[in-house]
């Protein structure tokens with residue numbers, strides 16, 4: 001079974017406000033409320049690809065109930081830990097440009113972390129755990145290192161998608177997959193890039209440090225895959241951008257969907273790219289049919 005872990009879920013409140021102006025009364029022309037948070041997005045895309053997963057993490061209050069209800073309507077399996085306080089609401093404001101305002105969310109206490117660790121301890125080496133998203137209030141910056149150490153001691157394969165230099169600390173535990181975007185890759189190594197070619201040695205470095213697969217996402221410019229067999233590049237697919245929220249999570253889900261069916265790694269790469277783009281071309285996370293329609297359009301070139 002695949003387990004997704006979302007430490008700080010959210011309701012994504014997506015609003016369209018044409019010609020948004022600060023310091024003025026603005027009115028929405030479209031509004032959507034989605035159950036969000038990176039791991040939840042991964043689970044929702046997996047479901048769209050007919051792959052089962054179980055959502056773990058912390059939810060609370062009326063917003064937490066909304067997330068539970070929506071996921072249950074979509075027939076997703078959840079085993080959330082209830083916490084005091086309200087799950088956050090993240091505003092995604094679409095106008096000429098997209099603006100995001102992410103909430104803080106509730107404080108997580110050690111009793112809740114123990115409960116999560118106990119759930120993870122019950123997993124086995126035939127499971128796969130996906131860790132993604134930010135760390136909530138009250139929780140140490142080292143939480144992912146702790147959780148990853150716990151699952152790796154149980155030989156449970158895992159995927160990590162986090163925006164933090166702490167990503168480097170987990171590489172020694174050999175993640176099956178990490179998915180930095182190009183900005184995160186630059187931040188991790190405290191550098192900046194002017195071209196894809198400049199990124200290549202850094203992707204390779206992450207493999208040398210222990211990652212089995214590094215999926216480097218680059219928005220409309222597509223993605224690259226680094227592993228022990230080489231470096232592969234998939235140029236971006238062309239389409240109309242409707243939504244940039246959740247493309248990265250969709251990419252992780254597309255990749256994991258194929259890994260869990262023991263498909264070839266390059267097939268997983270194709271599904272990752274197709275899923276990321278399909279979500280970019282939709283208002284919400286992409287339906288499975290849109291992903292499948294794009295898979296055959298993904299071209300992969302081996303660079304080294």
Ligand SMILES: Nc1ncnc2c1ncn2[C@@H]1O[C@H](COP(=O)(O)OP(=O)(O)OP(=O)(O)O)[C@@H](O)[C@H]1O
Pocket residue numbers: 181182216217218219220221222223236237238239241244245246247248249251272273274275276277280
């Ligand atoms: N505008 C776009 N056009 C085509 N494909 C896109 C576009 N945006 C994203 N994608 C696809 O989705 C993948 C993941 O997107 P991106 O690199 O933006 O991830 P991310 O920064 O983790 O996103 P987010 O944090 O918004 O979920 C890209 O590698 C690409 O394949």
Ligand SMILES: O=P(O)(O)OC[C@@]1(O)O[C@H](CO)[C@@H](O)[C@@H]1O
Pocket residue numbers: 008010011012035036037038041090102132133134135245246247248249
């Ligand atoms: O604050 P985090 O956990 O880093 O990101 C949360 C979030 O922005 O990420 C998802 C898109 O990737 C959204 O569903 C959600 O609102």
